[in-house]
Amino acid sequence: MPAKPLHILVFGAHPDDCEYLAGGITCLYSHLGHKVKLVSLTNGDAGHLDTSGAQLARRRRLEAAAAARAMGAESLVLDNHDGTLMPTLELRHEVIRIIREFRADLVLSHRPNDYHPDHRHTGVVVQDAINMVIVGNLVSFSPALNYIPVMMYLWDHFQKPYPFIPDVLVDIDEVYEQKIDALHCHTSQMYEFIFGKTDIPEDQRRAWLKGKVENDLVEPANMYRKKLQKVYGSEKGSRIRYVEAFEVCEYGSPLTDQERRRLFPFLSD
Numbered sequence: 466m467p468a469k470p471l472h473i474l475v476f477g478a479h480p481d482d483c484e485y486l487a488g489g490i491t492c493l494y495s496h497l498g499h500k501v502k503l504v505s506l507t508n509g510d511a512g513h514l515d516t517s518g519a520q521l522a523r524r525r526r527l528e529a530a531a532a533a534r535a536m537g538a539e540s541l542v543l544d545n546h547d548g549t550l551m552p553t554l555e556l557r558h559e560v561i562r563i564i565r566e567f568r569a570d571l572v573l574s575h576r577p578n579d580y581h582p583d584h585r586h587t588g589v590v591v592q593d594a595i596n597m598v599i600v601g602n603l604v605s606f607s608p609a610l611n612y613i614p615v616m617m618y619l620w621d622h623f624q625k626p627y628p629f630i631p632d633v634l635v636d637i638d639e640v641y642e643q644k645i646d647a648l649h650c651h652t653s654q655m656y657e658f659i660f661g662k663t664d665i666p667e668d669q670r671r672a673w674l675k676g677k678v679e680n681d682l683v684e685p686a687n688m689y690r691k692k693l694q695k696v697y698g699s700e701k702g703s704r705i706r707y708v709e710a711f712e713v714c715e716y717g718s719p720l721t722d723q724e725r726r727r728l729f730p731f732l733s734d
């Protein structure tokens with residue numbers, strides 16, 4: 466166990482976003498004894514073809530909890546409707562409270578330019594909260610932090626207004642199966658909604674899912690191959706299959722070399 470475990474806070478819009486975009490590093494942090502909390506700002510109550518509302522929200526919360534357990538992390542699903550998330554002041558204050566109470570060292574979230582309004586608004590809210598965590602007169606009952614955490618964006622492939630900048634690339638090959646285990650917990654999302662397949666026998670589902678997400682999850686490593694070779698050396702950088710990528714948000718504390726070493730202890734450089 467590290468003398469002072471890191472506290473990593475991931476904010477996604479929906480109950481599977483954190484796992485999909487940061488599940489690998491969640492496992493890596495957990496293995497080293499650091500604390501990771503995955504927060505979904507919506508309850509996921511619109512992401513299904515047949516069910517919705519409270520019944521689906523409760524189901525998705527249980528699935529998110531199981532996924533987090535599979536990675537050794539904590540889970541929190543806020544009770545905001547899926548598909549209608551707005552970057553309100555109330556939500557910003559709730560995010561400030563969560564960052565303070567968890568005493569986050571590193572905060573991850575979506576970029577504010579994304580196809581999905583819930584992702585976009587999640588990015589806006591977290592970005593708007595990150596600097597305010599030190600302002601004591603806001604959210605009075607939650608003591609202000611005396612530092613601003615580093616904030617980084619989760620990977621996406623959108624090109625406008627500018628393409629994602631992979632400031633930090635993390636090789637997740639050694640924990641990839643565990644990441645798939647976590648995604649496999651999201652039955653209502655992965656099997657019943659996104660890919661619309663409910664007729665796969667129980668014992669074949671995980672393998673089917675692994676095949677289905679392969680093209681998507683292999684993309685960042687192929688996209689940033691040159692940088693990977695630079696970071697990990699040409700031999701290792703050429704064979705890494707899965708990475709998770711993060712871009713610095715300039716509203717958080719700067720990611721100095723010292724902070725990079727502290728916050729990403731599993732990086733080789």
Ligand SMILES: [Zn+2]
Nearest residue numbers: 478479482584
């Ligand atoms: Zn999402």
